[in-house]
Amino acid sequence: MSLRTLLFLAAALFVALLAGCTASGPPLVAVADNKTLKAISYDPSSGSLLKVTQGGVFRARDAAATWVPLPLRGPLPLSGLSQVAVSWKNPEALIASGDGAGVYLSSDGGQNWTAINSGLPSKQVGAVTAHTYKAGTLYAWLEDKSVHKTEDGGGSWKRMDDGPPVSKVLALAHSTLPGSMNTGWLYAASPEGLYLSMDCF
Amino acid sequence: MGRLPVTTQVNTITVDPASPERVYVAGPAGVFRSDDAGQTWQAANGGLGDVEIVALSLDPARQGRVFAGAADSRIFESLDGGTTWGPWAR
Numbered sequence: 238m239s240l241r242t243l244l245f246l247a248a249a250l251f252v253a254l255l256a257g258c259t260a261s262g263p264p265l266v267a268v269a270d271n272k273t274l275k276a277i278s279y280d281p282s283s284g285s286l287l288k289v290t291q292g293g294v295f296r297a298r299d300a301a302a303t304w305v306p307l308p309l310r311g312p313l314p315l316s317g318l319s320q321v322a323v324s325w326k327n328p329e330a331l332i333a334s335g336d337g338a339g340v341y342l343s344s345d346g347g348q349n350w351t352a353i354n355s356g357l358p359s360k361q362v363g364a365v366t367a368h369t370y371k372a373g374t375l376y377a378w379l380e381d382k383s384v385h386k387t388e389d390g391g392g393s394w395k396r397m398d399d400g401p402p403v404s405k406v407l408a409l410a411h412s413t414l415p416g417s418m419n420t421g422w423l424y425a426a427s428p429e430g431l432y433l434s435m436d437c438f
Numbered sequence: 439m440g441r442l443p444v445t446t447q448v449n450t451i452t453v454d455p456a457s458p459e460r461v462y463v464a465g466p467a468g469v470f471r472s473d474d475a476g477q478t479w480q481a482a483n484g485g486l487g488d489v490e491i492v493a494l495s496l497d498p499a500r501q502g503r504v505f506a507g508a509a510d511s512r513i514f515e516s517l518d519g520g521t522t523w524g525p526w527a528r
Contacts (some may be wrong), residue, residue, distance in 0.1 A: 276450070277493040277507040285525075286495070286505060286513065295478045300515075300526045325455050325498055369455050414458040414475050424461070424476075426448035431463060431476060433442055 275319045276408075282328035283346070289321045294333055294347065313341050313350035320365050320408075326372040330390075334362040338378055342391050353391020357384070366409040367420060368436075376423060376436075378406040384423075384438075398434070403427035411436065442476040452494040456501055462520060464491035469506060471520045482520025490515075 275289040282331030285298045287307075293316065295304040308315075310388040331343040333350070339360035341350045354360060361380035368374035373390040376397075384400040389392060400406060408426040416422075447465040454460040454500075461472045462482065469491055471482040486506070493507035502519040505526060515526035 253442045272511045274507045279495040408450045410453045412453045412458045426451045428447045431448045432443040432444045
């Protein structure tokens with residue numbers, strides 16, 4: 238290819254790019270990726286399923302319905318989330334989190350979201366879960382290998398424990414299994430197996 | 439935290455709030471159910487094939503109704519505590 242041809246192609250490319258930049262049209266929108274599943278949570282108040290993918294948080298009312306992205310009102314990021322949980326005690330309360338994204342709470346079924354990271358040492362949140370019957374009590378495992386608890390819906394967090402001796406916690410779950418010295422137990426799923434601790438640590 | 443007799447990778451866990459002894463886990467080895475809070479486990483993969491499940495959830499009002507999500511976003515549903523599974527979503 239000659240130098241003249243190369244210059245011609247470069248000029249044509251420049252003109253094309255310039256035309257694209259100045260053309261009027263609809264604003265660019267992110268195409269939500271509803272694949273690459275990270276987490277699901279059943280919402281008993283509506284009989285729907287929630288899922289987190291690389292493209293955000295989605296809800297499907299039933300198996301025949303389409304996945305509808307939840308509105309991104311508030312600071313909820315479009316990507317970077319890896320967990321979603323419905324509070325059994327208050328199904329209108331949804332919790333979402335992600336490594337680097339922090340923890341978010343919606344009190345209206347996912348219409349509006351608030352960041353609830355006050356007291357957490359970082360936003361490197363690997364896993365969250367809600368207490369089985371205490372509304373407002375949430376647990377979070379952070380990538381610095383620590384477990385944190387809030388009893389006021391994320392108004393303030395308190396470090397509870399180092400958590401299990403594992404490389405990463407992939408999921409947490411609260412249980413009301415008898416025998417705890419407090420209100421129940423906390424399961425932690427990890428690449429190295431499954432761990433169980435009283436929820437008072 | 440105490441380690442339960444599960445030493446392979448566990449991607450996800452869900453606990454039945456109505457019967458807290460019943461626990462479901464999933465990982466590369468499949469889906470498993472425990473009815474004694476994790477002390478013993480039984481495979482709960484009927485109909486799933488070799489799909490790796492990365493997410494689990496359940497219906498707290500209907501014991502035995504469990505949902506499982508694969509990484510490619512396929513959703514499966516069981517109505518018998520994981521004994522048999524079928525597709526939930528399209």
